[in-house]
Amino acid sequence: MRLEVRENVPIWAQGLAPVLAIFISLVICSLLILWAGKPVLESYGLLIDGALGTSFALSETLTRATPLIFTGLAAAIAFKAKLWNIGGEGQLYMGAVLATVLGSGLITLHPVLMIPFLMVTGAVAAGLLLLIPTLLKNYLRVDEVVVTLLLNFIVLLFVNYLLEGPMQDPMSMGWPQGSPIIDEGVLMPIMDKARLHLGFILALIAAVGCWIFMKFSLWGYEIRSVGLNSEAARFSGININRTLVLTALISGGMAGIAGVSEVAGLKGYLTLDMSPGFGYAGIAVAMLAMLHPLGVIASAIFFAGIYVGADSMSQGMGIPSYIADVMVAVSILMILLSMLLVRYRVIRG
Template identity: 50%
Template sequence: MRFERREQVSPILALVTPLIAVAVALLLAGVLIALAGAPVFEAYGRILTGAFGSRLAATETLARAAPLILTGLAAAVAFRARLWNIGAEGQLYLGAIAAAAASALLFGNLPGLIQIPLLFVIGAVAGMILLLIPLWLRLKFQVDEVVTTLLLNFVALLFVSMLIDTVLKDPMAFGWPQSLPVSPEAELPKIIPRSRLHIGLGVAVVLAFVVYFIQTRTAFGLQSRAAGLNPSGAAFAGVPLGRTLVLVAMMSGGLAGLAGAVEVMGVTSYVTTELSPGYGYSGIVVAMLAGLSPLGVVLAALFTATMFVGADAMSRSMGVPSYIADVTVALSLLSMLVAIFFTQYRIRK
């Protein structure tokens, strides 16, 4: 048995690939649900109703999708250029704490119309800085950025933990380590009143289109893809590799930092070390499920958010640990990898 590269990848196959991957992941997760002694189909039914069964559930799922779209875009943008940014989690936290600090200490009195965009930029810049460090180490010392971005996640989380324990600690929080809240003007307006669904979702979706436009319609987009596909060939063709990677890192880190700012301004209004249930890592799965396509990221993020919100509800009523959502999401990454392979290769006897 051997594998032979397909001459062309059929577009229909490429489109159904994520669906097949998700189906396989759900099938495997079904085995684990059965292991917990719960009826599998009913469990999946409960996940769906848990995620979309009521107005509250649906708005919660959509609100959960917003940071996942942003971290998914962060990973998709970077992976296209073969910049292995696994540090979105840390970048998210740094973006969140920067936005909270800027609002609480400096710009709290500015009207929302000015303050909100300003905090978005500050959060994004904080994320950028955290990714530019490992990129600099790669360009200057040839240090693999996978490991450094992973290690910096822990550093960033500890740094945030230190700040909310000391200088940024909220004195009104009864001793809990949480940051000063953002000012009321900085809280994101709701799309639907009396829900958690805030305009961050709109921002994320618009940015998905912006990234799509940049990648397909600008010279920089072409260069960043070329840098990923064939770095030496791209360099030979005159693509400034270093500069392209810096710009890619600024986009990727910026999107992840923005995810943190959006989360703190839209949902929690203050930062704790539990702000993100691994949005940065889930973003990698979202990007892969989307086949690194920016518009696909929106759909993949919606699927991931559905699993997380739905599994929470299902686990409360059926006694299946809610970690089933994490398992399913991880399994869909693995099956997506295999599925992508079979769109590019066929088996020959």
């Protein structure tokens, strides 16, 4: 058995592959529901209703999808250049730290300026964090997967130190949390009696902006070229190191904005448990979207719906909510397999 590259892959096949992958994932997870002794269709009905059945459920799904869109974009852009950024979690927290430092009273601006200021500074801080493994990869050939993964733990330990010490809110009664973001820096809610905030709109704008950048700009073309064939890109005159540095700044910046969005839009202050793994989940979001920036929106909402709806399914049917993690993991595997079969055909002999 061997793999042979398909010369022409129709667009309908590329679009159908993730849909079939999700369907197969749901079929496989149905076996787990049957194993638990529960009806499959009713369980999935509760999951869908818990994620989309009411305006409140929809708002919770979109709220959960907001950081996933940002971290999904971070992974998609980096992976397009074959810069394997596994450090979205650390970059998210780095953006959140800068938002807390600057947005809790150190600097006060009009909201029209304060919110972009926090977004930009958080993005820059996270982008510079990803620049470390990128430069190590460029000049010392250090594996960026290992470095970005380890940086996640370093950043989380650093955040823990800050929240237990210099950045702890004096009004928190000893609880490890940062000072609250001032009103000028808070992302306003966009639905009544719901947690959905302006960060979701900014995430949609970021996804469209990334698509335009990657599709129509010269820099986007260079990023895609480096990812497709770095040697051919170098031969054509593209500066590989410069392109990877640019990729790192954009990718890390997207993850950093996710942290700013969570601090300034959802919680209002920094805590160590602010992210339940949004940085890692962003990789799954990007893979399901097949690294397409616009596809990241639908992918993020899909995964957010699974996580939010799983709670409703668990309460209504007595099924462990951890099945959501299984569904996400199986979806990733099926997506990877579908991407492989779309790009290659299996040849016997």
